[in-house]
Amino acid sequence: xxxxxxxxxxxxxxxxxxxxxxxxxxxxxxxxxxxxxxxxxxxxxxxxxxxxxxxxxxxxxxxxxxxxxxxxxxxxxxxxxxxxxxxxxxxxxxxxxxxxxxxxxxxxxxxxxxxxxxxxxxxxxxxxxxxxxxxxxxxxxxxxxxxxxxxxxxxxxxxxxxxxxxxxxxxxxxxxxxxxxxxxxxxxxxxxxxxxxxxxxxxxxxxxxxxxxxxxxxxxxxxxxxxxxxxxxxxxxxxxxxxxxxxxxxxxxxxxxxxxxxxxxxxxxxxxxxxxxxxxxxxxxxxxxxxxxxxxxxxxxxxxxxxxxxxxxx
Amino acid sequence: xxxxxxxxxxxxxxxxxxxxxxxxxxxxxxxxxxxxxxxxxxxxxxxxxxxxxxxxxxxxxxxxxxxxxxxxxxxxxxxxxxxxxxxxxxxxxxxxxxxxxxxxxxxxxxxxxxxxxxxxxxxxxxxxxxxxxxxxxxxxxxxxxxxxxxxxxxxxxxxxxxxxxxxxxxxxxxxxxxxxxxxxxxxxxxxxxxxxxxxxxxxxxxxxxxxxxxxxxxxxxxxxxxxxxxxxxxxxxxxxxxxxxxxxxxxxxxxxxxxxxxxxxxxxxxxxxxxxxxxxxxxxxxxxxxxxxxxxxxxxxxxxxxxxxxxxxx
Numbered sequence: 001x002x003x004x005x006x007x008x009x010x011x012x013x014x015x016x017x018x019x020x021x022x023x024x025x026x027x028x029x030x031x032x033x034x035x036x037x038x039x040x041x042x043x044x045x046x047x048x049x050x051x052x053x054x055x056x057x058x059x060x061x062x063x064x065x066x067x068x069x070x071x072x073x074x075x076x077x078x079x080x081x082x083x084x085x086x087x088x089x090x091x092x093x094x095x096x097x098x099x100x101x102x103x104x105x106x107x108x109x110x111x112x113x114x115x116x117x118x119x120x121x122x123x124x125x126x127x128x129x130x131x132x133x134x135x136x137x138x139x140x141x142x143x144x145x146x147x148x149x150x151x152x153x154x155x156x157x158x159x160x161x162x163x164x165x166x167x168x169x170x171x172x173x174x175x176x177x178x179x180x181x182x183x184x185x186x187x188x189x190x191x192x193x194x195x196x197x198x199x200x201x202x203x204x205x206x207x208x209x210x211x212x213x214x215x216x217x218x219x220x221x222x223x224x225x226x227x228x229x230x231x232x233x234x235x236x237x238x239x240x241x242x243x244x245x246x247x248x249x250x251x252x253x254x255x256x257x258x259x260x261x262x263x264x265x266x267x268x269x270x271x272x273x274x275x276x277x278x279x280x281x282x283x284x285x286x287x288x289x290x291x292x293x294x295x296x297x298x299x300x301x302x303x304x305x306x307x308x309x310x311x312x313x314x
Numbered sequence: 315x316x317x318x319x320x321x322x323x324x325x326x327x328x329x330x331x332x333x334x335x336x337x338x339x340x341x342x343x344x345x346x347x348x349x350x351x352x353x354x355x356x357x358x359x360x361x362x363x364x365x366x367x368x369x370x371x372x373x374x375x376x377x378x379x380x381x382x383x384x385x386x387x388x389x390x391x392x393x394x395x396x397x398x399x400x401x402x403x404x405x406x407x408x409x410x411x412x413x414x415x416x417x418x419x420x421x422x423x424x425x426x427x428x429x430x431x432x433x434x435x436x437x438x439x440x441x442x443x444x445x446x447x448x449x450x451x452x453x454x455x456x457x458x459x460x461x462x463x464x465x466x467x468x469x470x471x472x473x474x475x476x477x478x479x480x481x482x483x484x485x486x487x488x489x490x491x492x493x494x495x496x497x498x499x500x501x502x503x504x505x506x507x508x509x510x511x512x513x514x515x516x517x518x519x520x521x522x523x524x525x526x527x528x529x530x531x532x533x534x535x536x537x538x539x540x541x542x543x544x545x546x547x548x549x550x551x552x553x554x555x556x557x558x559x560x561x562x563x564x565x566x567x568x569x570x571x572x573x574x575x576x577x578x579x580x581x582x583x584x585x586x587x588x589x590x591x592x593x594x595x596x597x598x599x600x601x602x603x604x605x606x607x608x609x610x611x612x613x614x615x616x617x618x619x620x621x622x623x624x625x626x627x628x
Contacts, residue, residue, distance in 0.1 A: 196557045
């Protein structure tokens, strides 16, 4: 039986061991009252306490309507700043939190003071650039990464890894290595449905690291369940490549969409875990609930619990 | 233990059961002497007798330089007509043979007389159109299919299924259904390396059949081993999509290219078998040796033997 005791996330990243599990949340909408936000936070923590993941991920949602001319399946409603949500409502949470920062939204001074206030044994950060080159930014990703090196070099920094971009351009592995040079100690993917896209990226990254005599850092693969065609549509809108056969299975699942997507996510995760272990590329797993529906959230927690038992711990 | 006794290929096709194994050969070069051709045929039959496949496939190689402007990795050398090779050199072969016909190469009268001479309990045929729309043909695929319906309706007819074309155009499943309407009772793919492309095609075909209330016919998936980067280059030239991560594994295999590709082909075949059984789409397997090197041929036979043990027989 695998041990279920939590591992030291920061150490697993720094030592390039991987085999850790994160659970990802999107903060409540900005318009949510403080009382309601606290109630949501309490309910979430209650659910997650039993799961006992190695870390929590808090997304920073940017209005990405500029990156896709298609109409957004769900309307964009600004969400609470994840740093604020953490400091105001998740004070009872004692395990590490990976706070996303869509850096283009923040002025340099804001980022500087936020970085200055963080405790690296509690917080890690994934910095994300803009979704489109034409969008005006307050701070560029490069500048934000430099700020972190200057202000809080001990804060573990992560970057995003996008297998779909690798499918289109073939150079995502080189971007990862550039981000590593800028201080990134781990990477987090968007939701993975296209296993070959993920394997292609891991493979190119692995061989490029080997060619340069560099050690690969952990890549955290994100999974989610999908309980409705609306959620599937949203995933696609976000730029997730969902293979045609999986789309077919979900749309013909006759009320079992959630179960079908659960089985699919589990199978994909297992195959990626086996593949990474074979190559010797450290990895983590991240489960997010894309939808806010209760059944989908519960199924996400169940998926995370299941994946936790398959990690090599201790 | 699965039974190894041969199954009735024609019956398995007509009854849409699938679960059969074919082994594919390319006839010797046209310039080969009759004695040498007989020696090759005898050696091949010796190798295959122990394997005992349910059928043999004989390819009809067309000069396909028109379909790809890139230089062909191996020079095109005309090969013997598979029908001639069969009638002259494989007379000792007593199990069914699937004879490919690149119909554009033949005048209608030639095809007509060939069809007239065939015994449907010994021979099946896969008719293939031209590789490019601009190429002049002596007989079109549609006309050739009609000839078979007229001259020898009992001769089981197959068509080609190209997952890669489905990736580009998304309508290969509709082409399959058109071919079915023209008399095709089974389909054979080109070599499968991209599992998702194959699953996407099977999935769309399955759901389109269901929507039309039609039964799917067996799809025969072709596998091969690849013992060198030259063979890999040739596969790519032929239009086979080899995922980047598999290319990487093969090119970094340090002398174990053949073993790595064997394991890969086996894993892909198993996953497709499981997938088709779950959907209820009948399938067959076909193993071809793309190269003429002895080690690659022997490894192909070994792959076929291994796959044979995984089929549901009896």
